[in-house]
Amino acid sequence: MSNQELGKAYDPSQVEDRWYRFWTEQGYFHADPAARKAPFTIVCPPPNVTGSLHMGHALTFTIQDILIRWKRMQAYNAMWLPGVDHAGIATQLVVERQLKRTENKTRHDLGREEFLRRVWAWKAESGSRITEQLRKLGCSLDWKRERFTMDDGLSAAVREAFVRMYEDGLIYRARRLINWCSRCFTALSDLEVEHKDEAGSLWHIAYPVLGSDDKLTVATTRPETMLGDTAIAVHPEDERFKHLIGKRAVVPLTGRDVPIIGDAELVSKEFGTGAVKVTPGHDPNDFEVGVRHSLEQLSIFDTAGRLIAPAPVKYVGLTVADARKAVLADLEAEAALVKTEPHALALGRCGRCDTVVEPMLSLQWFVKTKPLAAPAIAAVEEGKTRFVPESWTKVYMHWMTNIRDWCISRQLWWGHRIPAWHCAGCAAITVAREAPAACGKCGGAVTQDEDVLDTWFSSGLWPFSTLGWPEQTKDLKNFYPNSVMETGHDILFFWVARMMMMGLYFMKKPPFHTVYLHAMVVDEDGEKMSKVKGNVIDPLDVIGGASLESMLAAAEKAGAPKQALSNIKKTYPDGIPAAGADSLRFALAVQAAQGRNIRLSLQRIESFRHFANKVWNASRFALMYLKGFDPDRFADALREEPKSLGLGLAERWILSRLTRVSKEVDDALEDFRVNEAAQQLYRFIWNELCDWYIELAKPALHVEGPASSLTDEVARRKRMAQGTLTTCLETALRLLHPFMPYLSEEIWQKLPKPLGTPNSIMVTLYPIPDAQLIDDEAETVMGLVQEVVGAVRTLRAEYGVPLAARPRVVVFATGARLEVLTAQLALVQGLARAEVELAQGPGTAPEKSVQAVVQGDVEVYLPLGGLIDVAAEAARLDKELAKARADVAFSERKLGNASFVDRAPAEIVDKERAAMAEAKAREEKLAAALARLK
């Protein structure tokens, strides 16, 4: 590669697509299962096929890509498998809506087969959108291994899993109380129901006791369900009602009478009236009571959410809401409604469509979870799988321990059809991998079960079904268990827990070693991003930029309300400027602290766009001065015998810092502290490499003329600076690559590199810290240089000495410090932009000068030609002196404490003594300066 010059500012749009294409063409995303390298696997949790990339995706895929690129550069056989999920309910809903809109038809008008054909057509057209978007983000996914949960292979895996579990008695069919969404028209698992507290009422209703004048008053939040009551329950030890147990009560409005039972588990004596109506057909608690007391189960709602018999004819056909009104009115009329009080209740709503879910008796398929949960608990207890952050272990354990059977059948068309066939003749069920010709029991005709499986059933198999299971493929052998599962903590139960259960059951090993759960991306006010609120930031808008008009159009298309549109107008009057994928990635990474939500703002992203530009310009600077530089000689010497190079202080210092930072970045990534790794890089590149080293190297680099015209020493110094700068930059870019793949590649390609270097940064080695380069002395000396330079700069700034002026500065120092400063005089002068006179201290203050004190006894004087504002200088010195005195007092108090000196580690005590000596010296100098001034 030649040393091309870079443009003045980094423009991601000119860079990103080009490199993504290059990486793909080179096959660098593909992992060869035959490679003789240790595997590192991440199987990406599949996003919904209906989805388009949002910030949550951007975060999870950024973190995964960071991990995978890092491990790939560490010479692991890194494999990151992409794919999407068929998202049963969501997808069916999308296609149904489209059908309604374009043809005004329902899925029933088309019939099952034709409808499914339409879904596949929709998938072919819009379903791959998200995978395209992931490419924009720079994700190094192994696209050759891309999977879809409805693929043939994965469908076969689902059938295999179902059949085996059925044969092992882990899948059964039963009539149970399930969650029913009357809009999606399907059963839901407990996890798909969201509970929120909502305002409601507690109605007190009087039930006449049969054969007496007594009335028993119950309290309920759902009066309409009384039409399905089959008992009244009181606490068996409640003196008020004990005598009624065994008698019967009349259910108002129905004329039916039901038993009064005693049940200590259901009824609390303190709550409400102390008596509870029991509706086993429409309440999970009551269902349990019904089982305990052999009560009748009445269903009075149909699947569409309307009342049916045995509810009295009068109410049949009403919706649940209307029935409530009617029932309350009628109770009032009968004077059976005793009291109404406000009461909050947790209503269950469908996670997909927000419709209130109704507990309904229904014949469904279930997974027996207890036997699956036990190994999933053990695997974590035994440390075979660990959670990061560790605090999720408890949450997982709690859920696994209290797990309930899982309803897996859905009354949908889009999904894996349940591999069970019902016999018309004998009603036997045949469960099989392939459609049976006839009933296994009586040989009669069979028809396949109409239902499909919960989408999460196939997701549970994902870590191994994607690798070819049930076939014993090379991939399966090589990449199972996966190394890391990286996902949001919101789907710990949906995905992780079920993958654990399924993985252990079918593969006998947990599906992953580490589960890394990241926090949620929210807006800058900490609110969940939602289209309804209009506070979403679309990752693609951030990457490529967006006009206000296009943002409004997109929001409108997504069905955002007016309020959301006006929010967008207010927040982004000028749209969003293009920041590029790398800036977005870095912004997400640096904020991804464990256990804390990420409040994302455009402003924050912009600051990392500036960072990208900073890296770009530092590189641009370097490239300007690297012409004719031979990287091989320097690199070899640095690796084999760094001392032989005779590096200057600045070089030794920055290489030492680079080495430490490499180690810190690597350590942080090892612990999933992605944010700290990113932060370290940001600081190193900006605050050390750019702010200090580049400035320090300028004099050495900025020498005119061809090498032959320079003296040997000047030419040598230039080579050292060139070599050091290249090394730091090249190493920093490799460190940065997992975070900012495009920028790092674009620049890296242009840097001079030793022979035999690969053709892409993504297949180079991740930097390995070289202990030889750690240089404590250089770091200490640089510390002094920085402080002296800082003192001069402060004085210049305080007294308005213009930058163009090159004032005379007098510095007095003693001992080792004087030696060091003498040796580094050129550096100090360059950075301070001053002529520095060094002398043995203590010295006499030059006429009309202002002063600072550094490291105890280094005196820095800036003589001012004209008049000094005595009052201002006195005030400044006063402040410094006060600080010095406070420092002395603090140390004195500490060292005066006998138990501190006795019990604190010697190292700490020594440090404190040194600090006191330094502060005392400083105090003395400052006091003298002040006295002189007055």
Place this chain on the structure above:
RNA sequence: AGGCGCGUAGCUCAGUGGAAGAGCACUACCUUGACACGGUAGGGGUCGCCGGUUCGAACCCGGCCGUGCCUACCA
């Protein structure tokens, strides 16, 4: 009702036992031969409150207040 977080500079957040840090915002100065998407300097914090442990606490322990999330069948 339980569980888990969080509370540090105006804002957003790092920091897990030895005298408080970053980014943004703010103030002053500066077109200095990489960068104004920049530079230099500066202002700004009793680390939510109260106790305890410790020579020493933002950090460990207990309680309280505020706040967020998750789980749960209290009608």
